Amino acid sequence: MVNYKPDALDRTFAALTDPTRRAILARLEAEESLSISALAEPFAIKLPAVMKHLDVLTEAGLITRTKHGRTVDVRLTPQPLKAAADWLERYERFWSPAMDRLAAYAEAKEAEASRSSGDDDEGGG
Amino acid sequence: MTGFTLTRQIAARPSIVYDALTTADGVAAWWGPDDQPVTVSEVDARIGGGFRVRFATDDGLEHEAQGEFLELDPPRRVVMSWRWAVNGVADEVGRESRVEVDLRRADYGTELTFSHLELATEASAVSHEGGWAGALNKLQRRLDGVPGESTFNATQ
Numbered sequence: 001m002v003n004y005k006p007d008a009l010d011r012t013f014a015a016l017t018d019p020t021r022r023a024i025l026a027r028l029e030a031e032e033s034l035s036i037s038a039l040a041e042p043f044a045i046k047l048p049a050v051m052k053h054l055d056v057l058t059e060a061g062l063i064t065r066t067k068h069g070r071t072v073d074v075r076l077t078p079q080p081l082k083a084a085a086d087w088l089e090r091y092e093r094f095w096s097p098a099m100d101r102l103a104a105y106a107e108a109k110e111a112e113a114s115r116s117s118g119d120d121d122e123g124g125g
Numbered sequence: 126m127t128g129f130t131l132t133r134q135i136a137a138r139p140s141i142v143y144d145a146l147t148t149a150d151g152v153a154a155w156w157g158p159d160d161q162p163v164t165v166s167e168v169d170a171r172i173g174g175g176f177r178v179r180f181a182t183d184d185g186l187e188h189e190a191q192g193e194f195l196e197l198d199p200p201r202r203v204v205m206s207w208r209w210a211v212n213g214v215a216d217e218v219g220r221e222s223r224v225e226v227d228l229r230r231a232d233y234g235t236e237l238t239f240s241h242l243e244l245a246t247e248a249s250a251v252s253h254e255g256g257w258a259g260a261l262n263k264l265q266r267r268l269d270g271v272p273g274e275s276t277f278n279a280t281q
Contacts, residue, residue, distance in 0.1 A: 091129070091222075091241050092129050092131075092241075093158065094157075094158050095131060095158075095239060095241060096131055096158075097158040097159070098155060098156060098157060098158055099131050099133050099237070099239055100133070101154075101155035101156075101157075102133070102135075102142070102145055102146070102155040102237075103133045103134075103135045103137075103237070104155070105145055105151070105154045105155040106135050106137035106141050106142045106145045106235070107135060107136045107137050107234075109137060109141045109144075109145065110136060110137030110138060110141050110234065113138075113141065
């Protein structure tokens with residue numbers, strides 16, 4: 001994919017600002033799939049508050065909710081997190097090889113300068 | 126993280142490294158992650174002066190970076206603002222980040238410290254809350270094997 005979708009990234013990062021939502025994601029990462037009541041159980045907050053967090057996570061595309069009879073299963077959707085991780089790494093993937101190339105270029109220039117100016121160049125310190 | 130830092134030990138004197146960073150010919154020689162040609166290299170190395178670099182990557186995409194010089198202290202320090210467009214589409218909806226390069230004379234030549242900072246207003250704001258980087262790391266197991274969405278494939 002060429003274009004990072006800024007809106008989608010903003011939603012992902014905004015969703016990750018909240019510690020409860022991060023904890024929910026961490027549990028879903030460990031558990032694969034959980035019912036809403038099982039998901040809400042370890043949290044001190046009440047179920048409606050948990051539901052609000054789940055709405056934010058759903059809106060950000062980070063989870064999916066599937067109804068099974070009387071229960072709703074919640075699952076993690078990893079793609080937006082992958083996109084966020086890729087976005088964060090993209091600059092480093094650009095600059096690291098570029099800095100290697102800069103170093104190689106400068107070293108070639110240095111060798112050139114040393115050759116043309118003999119031994120008494122200014123490079124030694 | 127809202128930015129990152131790279132260091133390189135370069136067997137060249139600082140003035141040569143500085144010129145490589147602040148001249149059009151220099152920039153054209155190394156810019157970009159691949160051996161693809163730099164097609165545009167415009168560098169106006171004075172405070173407030175601009176730079177514009179267009180280059181291709183191995184995946185066939187064309188990238189353009191541009192910004193302004195914010196600090197110039199030859200041959201020690203270069204600070205630039207930075208914007209990025211891919212195939213003509215501006216990245217980060219007008220947000221600007223910041224590139225800082227410091228050059229320190231060393232017995233072998235130059236120690237280069239490169240930082241790309243303030244990578245996005247939003248990501249930066251979020252990072253002050255802490256945690257999302259950790260959340261992403263924790264979720265790495267699930268992220269592995271998910272089809273990537275990388276802009277280009279810099280081989281390691």
